[in-house]
Amino acid sequence: MFETLGNKLQDILEKVGHEKALTEDQVKATMREIRMALLEADVNFGVAKDFVAKVSAQAVGQKLSGSLDAGQTVIKLVHDELVEMLGGDKAEPTLVEGGRNVWFMVGLQGAGKTTSTGKLASLYKKQGKRILLVAADTQRPAARDQLEVLARQVGVPVLKVEDGEAPSSIRSRIDAQLAQQPADLVIVDTAGRLQIDEALMGELAALSGELKPTETLLVVDAMTGQEALNVARAFDERVRVSGLIMTKLDGDARGGAALSARSVTGKPIYFAGVSEKLSGLEPFYPDRIAGRILG
């Protein structure tokens, strides 16, 4: 996904990489080029501007014109700022040993919510966790069936809600199921819509209020660009998002949405979807991604 941006940044940095000293004008020109490359990759305007301002300030602070390995220092500053932009340290959702863990999956239809629910079940089952999946789309039986198929593939139980089932009924059926068959982690795949609408948000908020999730994971399709990030605010306002799953990082989008997501939403990116397969979910490592981008 980040190939074009990576190639561009590598070219820009290649030019200064071997310089033992850099004039202020050279630093400025490099920063302008980096800003252009970020914008061309569809990075959010404010995020790109901030990025360059921070690297510039540090470069000036380190008086690069006099430094022995000025070019290398710029490369390091760009790398470190990329890591920062992607969230710094790797973050993961909280899973309390022996505690109540209920994860709520939210997002627009087609973002990869149901697929990611199956992938999470697979990942945590491999770690020895007992999982219960809940297919909680009260309007689309096909969505519930899709999760049931995935649950069967992973080998975990699934509880399907009924058409129009009330949140309180869903909660008591989950409790009854857990009393019979305890689980370390309950993952609830909620309803998605093609666009955010008040009915969807009201329904999600009601279910969230009833189930009191310990994590609310917003699934975002990295292929849909900056627009994908606008939906985050709407979801956050109603159901308080705790972290993101960026899907389709294996696609050929320019990558700006994935790169800006952390800064624009203020939420950590927990996982990256990298294929359609059940095994295609990876923890999101900012330093590895920065390393990959800079080659």
Ligand code: GDP
């Ligand atoms: P939902 O409506 O949000 O539940 O979306 P789905 O889980 O049904 O996914 C929509 C489509 O995206 C399906 O064709 C998935 O196979 C595909 N998909 C989901 N995640 C990924 C991913 O990380 N990479 C790729 N290439 N495809 C994905």
